[in-house]
Amino acid sequence: MTVGAGERLADLYAVSRALVGFSSVVRALRDTLEITSRTVPLSSIIVVEQDRDEQHIVSYPELDESDPVAASALAHARRASAYLTASERSAWHGIPDGGFIVVPLVVPGGEIFGVIQFDGAKTLTRDAVEFLNTIGNHLAIALDRDRTSRRAAAQLQSRLEFTRAIAASLGEGTLAVDCDDVVTFLNPAAAALLGTDEHAPVGRKFASLAHFEHENGSAITSPLAASVASGSWTRTEEHVLVRPDGTKLDIAYTSSPIYLANRIEGAVLAFDDIRERKRAERDRRLLLEAAVVFGETLDADTVLTELAQFGSRTLGESCFVDVLTTDHHLVRAAWAHTSPTAQIELDAFYRATPSVSPDPRPALASNGKPVLADVDAEWWEWSTVGIEEREVLERLTGGIALVVPLVAGARRLGAITVFSGTKRTFDAADLAFAEKLAARGATALEHARLYRQARGAIGLRDQMLAIVSHDLRNPISAARLGVEQLADPGLGEPER
Numbered sequence: 001m002t003v004g005a006g007e008r009l010a011d012l013y014a015v016s017r018a019l020v021g022f023s024s025v026v027r028a029l030r031d032t033l034e035i036t037s038r039t040v041p042l043s044s045i046i047v048v049e050q051d052r053d054e055q056h057i058v059s060y061p062e063l064d065e066s067d068p069v070a071a072s073a074l075a076h077a078r079r080a081s082a083y084l085t086a087s088e089r090s091a092w093h094g095i096p097d098g099g100f101i102v103v104p105l106v107v108p109g110g111e112i113f114g115v116i117q118f119d120g121a122k123t124l125t126r127d128a129v130e131f132l133n134t135i136g137n138h139l140a141i142a143l144d145r146d147r148t149s150r151r152a153a154a155q156l157q158s159r160l161e162f163t164r165a166i167a168a169s170l171g172e173g174t175l176a177v178d179c180d181d182v183v184t185f186l187n188p189a190a191a192a193l194l195g196t197d198e199h200a201p202v203g204r205k206f207a208s209l210a211h212f213e214h215e216n217g218s219a220i221t222s223p224l225a226a227s228v229a230s231g232s233w234t235r236t237e238e239h240v241l242v243r244p245d246g247t248k249l250d251i252a253y254t255s256s257p258i259y260l261a262n263r264i265e266g267a268v269l270a271f272d273d274i275r276e277r278k279r280a281e282r283d284r285r286l287l288l289e290a291a292v293v294f295g296e297t298l299d300a301d302t303v304l305t306e307l308a309q310f311g312s313r314t315l316g317e318s319c320f321v322d323v324l325t326t327d328h329h330l331v332r333a334a335w336a337h338t339s340p341t342a343q344i345e346l347d348a349f350y351r352a353t354p355s356v357s358p359d360p361r362p363a364l365a366s367n368g369k370p371v372l373a374d375v376d377a378e379w380w381e382w383s384t385v386g387i388e389e390r391e392v393l394e395r396l397t398g399g400i401a402l403v404v405p406l407v408a409g410a411r412r413l414g415a416i417t418v419f420s421g422t423k424r425t426f427d428a429a430d431l432a433f434a435e436k437l438a439a440r441g442a443t444a445l446e447h448a449r450l451y452r453q454a455r456g457a458i459g460l461r462d463q464m465l466a467i468v469s470h471d472l473r474n475p476i477s478a479a480r481l482g483v484e485q486l487a488d489p490g491l492g493e494p495e496r
Contacts, residue, residue, distance in 0.1 A: 007038070007039055008039060008127070011035050011036060011038060011039055011131075012131070012134060012135065012138070014035045015031070015032055015035050015135055015139075018031035018032065018035065019031075019032075019141075019142040022142045022146055025047060025058045025146065026058060026060055028139065028142060028143075029045045029047065029058065029059070029060035029139075030060045032045060032135060032139060033045050036118075036131075036132070036135055039128075039131070040124070040128050040131065041120055042118050042119065042120040043119050043120035044059055044060065044061060044063060044119045044120065045059065045116065045119070046058075046059040046063070046073060046074065046116070046117040046119065047059070047105070047115075047116050047117075047139075047143065048077045048078060048080075048081035048114045048115050049081075049105065049113060049114040049143070049147065050081050050082070050085040050112075050113055050114045055078060055081060055082075055114075057074065057078070059074070073117070073119050076100050076102075076117065077100075077102070077115060077117040080100075080102045080115045081114050081115045084104050084112050084114075084115055085111075085112050085113065085114065099119060099120060100117055100118070100119055101117065101118040101119075101132050102115050102116070102117050102118075103115065103116045103117075103118070103132065103135075103137070103139075103140070104116075104140070105136075105139075105140045105143060105144070106140055107140055107141055107144045110144065113144070113147070114143075116136045116140065118132050118136075164187075167185075167187040168187050168188050170187060170189060171189060171272070172189055172270055172271060172272040173186070173187065173189040173190030173191075173192070173193045173269075173270070173271045174186065174187045174189070174269070174270050175187075175190045175194075175206070175268070175269045176258065176267070176269075177206050177224050177228075177267055177269075178266040179228050179264065179265065179266055180205075181205050181206050181207060181222070181224065181228075182203060182204065182205060182206075183201045183202050183203065183204055183205075183206055183209070184202065185202070186198065186202070190269075193241070193249065193271065193272075193273055194209050194210055194243065195243050195245070196209065206222065206224060207222065208244070209243075209244070210241050210242060210243055210244070211241075211242050212239050212240065212241060212242070213239065213240045213242055213248075214238070214240070215238060215239070215240055223239075223253065223255035223267075223269065224255055224267040224269055225267075226255065227255045227256055227257045227267040228257060228266065228267050230257075231257050231264055232257070233254060233255060233256040233257070234253075234254070234255045235252075235253070235254045235255075236252070236253065237250075237252040237274060239251065239253070241253075250273070250274050250275045250278045251271045251272060251273060251274060252271065252272050252274045253269055253270065253271035253272070254269070254270045254271075255267060255268070255269050256268055256270075276429070280429075283429070283432075283433045283436075286310070286314055287433070287437065287440065290306075290307075290310050290437060290440050290441075291440055293306050294306065294307075294440055294444035295444070297444075297448075298447060298448050298451040299448060300445055300448035300449065300452070301333075301334075303441065303444045303448055304321050304323070304334035304445070305334050305336075307319075307334065307416065307437070307441040307444075308320065308321045308334040308335055308336035308416075309336045311336065311416055311418050311434075311437065312336040312337055312338050312418070313338065314437070315402065315418045315420070315426075315430060315433070315434055315437075316402070316418040316419050316420035316421075317337065317338050317339070317419060317420060317421055318336065318337040318338070318342070318346075318396065318397050318418070318419045319335070319336050319416060319417070319419075320332060320334070320335045320416070320417045321333050321334040321406075321414065321415075321416055321417075321441075322414045322415050322417070323406075323413060323414035324412055324413060324414050329356055330356070330384070330414070330415075331354070331355065331356050332350060332354070332355035332356075333414070335347075335350060337396065339396075342396045345392065345396065346392070349388075353388060353389070355385065355386070355389055369405075370402060370404045370431050370434060370435060371402070371404075372400065372401075372402050372403075372426055372431070373400070373401055373403075374399075374400060374401075375398050375399055375400065375401050375419065380394075383401075383417075393419075398421065399420050399421045400419070400420045400425060400426060401417060401419050401420075402417070402420070402426050402430070402431070402434060403416070403417050404417075404418075404435060404437075405438065406438050406441060406442040406445065407438075407439070407442055408442040408443055408445065408446035409446070411446070413442050413445050413446070414445075416434070416437075416438050416441070418434065
């Protein structure tokens with residue numbers, strides 16, 4: 001059968017068009033084999049790409065190496081690729097060898113990076129060999145383009161993975177949105193702060209994940225939207241991030257626009273949870289305030305009242321201060337409740353019914369360390385309060401109780417008991433704050449005790465001096481009168 005130049009040219013054009021829409025090596029080989037088989041009797045096409053010492057082989061149709069014929073074809077292609085890539089030959093016009101036509105994979109100005117092997121025909125005309133060589137060159141260009149694209153994609157993926165690794169290693173949350181407020185990226189820290197996983201928010205509106213508020217609860221415009229609109233960055237620690245479930249996070253954040261080719265394409269938010277830092281700052285401020293208040297008085301009753309009020313205001317809904325007497329009885333000396341109505345009821349009860357317990361366990365518990373317990377029947381038995389007092393306290397308190405002993409040096413002075421409702425628990429920071437507050441209160445009470453003792457000692461001294469002065473005053477007065485009489489010039493000698 002004689003094949004004309006027009007038919008070959010049409011096939012070459014068809015192959016070129018098929019390779020323009022190159023999507024995979026297998027599909028390219030399939031299309032090429034189907035087209036070239038019209039004029040050249042081929043059974044398969046094998047592509048061997050040489051990557052340093054590794055060979056990547058693709059064939060169409062897929063060859064089974066358990067078949068001797070297929071194994072022979074694959075072995076020939078491997079040897080040809082190894083030979084040609086090692087020889088650095090830039091020109092090759094095919095090797096008709098036992099039905100195999102081998103064309104090097106090479107593009108102008110480049111090195112040979114493998115071979116294309118056409119299998120099937122035992123004898124071919126020179127025109128057919130040149131035709132296959134031209135087809136091979138077209139395939140080489142397409143494969144080189146694909147190889148370059150794959151390498152670029154691999155490099156891009158490597159850079160992306162490196163960037164993601166950097167973002168993942170950051171301790172602060174990082175999140176990016178496009179100009180429509182759609183999340184395009186977030187790192188694990190951001191996902192944790194938002195209470196979600198790393199991939200679920202991508203593609204969703206940021207507004208569905210969280211919003212921002214002032215510390216007083218009033219809403220504000222999203223800083224991400226503001227950065228996109230204004231092209232400027234914002235940095236603050238004064239706003240609160242609110243999750244959909246209502247959880248509020250004190251955060252420090254920086255929001256900046258993302259510029260690509262001098263155009264704003266979105267915004268990035270870098271944010272961090274500063275609740276612990278703000279809480280520590282608040283605790284330091286409150287403890288300093290307590291120290292100032294306690295330092296302004298040496299009256300024990302005032303210290304006890306202030307201590308109870310501080311405890312209820314900073315730790316729980318209610319706070320009670322019990323002091324140990326010299327005979328180791330426990331006396332309820334001060335109380336405070338955040339509810340004005342409950343405060344009035346407590347005032348009326350304790351002023352009418354002083355609370356004195358002969359059991360000092362609450363003040364001596366756990367070797368001076370805080371005790372945390374659920375307020376239940378066992379708790380009320382342990383706390384040693386009377387029946388009437390228990391009825392009042394069960395109505396006005398509950399949930400969880402925190403007992404912190406008041407200790408000054410080696411002296412046990414009493415205990416603070418704080419009650420918190422069921423909606424709040426005490427954490428490690430609460431315990432640390434309670435211990436520091438109790439320590440300052442105990443120090444103030446000890447100062448008041450020492451001041452009271454000093455005042456008592458001064459009173460005893462003054463009393464003793466008054467007695468001594470009185471006892472000395474009588475003989476001294478008689479002697480003074482005698483001297484005055486002797487000094488009288490009108491007194492005669494006999495009288496002297």
